Amino acid sequence: MLEILAIVALCKKLAAIAKEKGRSAGWAALGALFWFMGEVVGEIMGLGLGGYLVAIAFACIGAFVAHTIVKALPEAPVAVTPSL
Numbered sequence: 001m002l003e004i005l006a007i008v009a010l011c012k013k014l015a016a017i018a019k020e021k022g023r024s025a026g027w028a029a030l031g032a033l034f035w036f037m038g039e040v041v042g043e044i045m046g047l048g049l050g051g052y053l054v055a056i057a058f059a060c061i062g063a064f065v066a067h068t069i070v071k072a073l074p075e076a077p078v079a080v081t082p083s084l
Contacts, residue, residue, distance in 0.1 A: 003059075007035055010063050014070045022076030030069060034062030 011032055015025035042055025 007032055017070050021073050027070050031066040034066040035059045038062035
């Protein structure tokens with residue numbers, strides 16, 4: 001349950017950062033994707049209870065990478081329409 005709350009908070013934060021830069025809120029999906037990929041990698045290692053902790057650690061690393069990518073996005077170019 002706490003993981004779901006963490007993913008929702010992460011996605012909201014990433015969407016806010018992306019909108020701030022004039023980008024689509026769809027960038028928030030990157031955070032959820034990286035979180036789940038981190039958990040899958042941790043579970044593949046198969047260390048029992050230690051595997052769960054490793055999965056959470058990899059999920060946090062994925063969240064950090066997603067945050068770093070969205071934070072590094074350049075500002076979206078502003079389209080200028082000529083007035084007639």
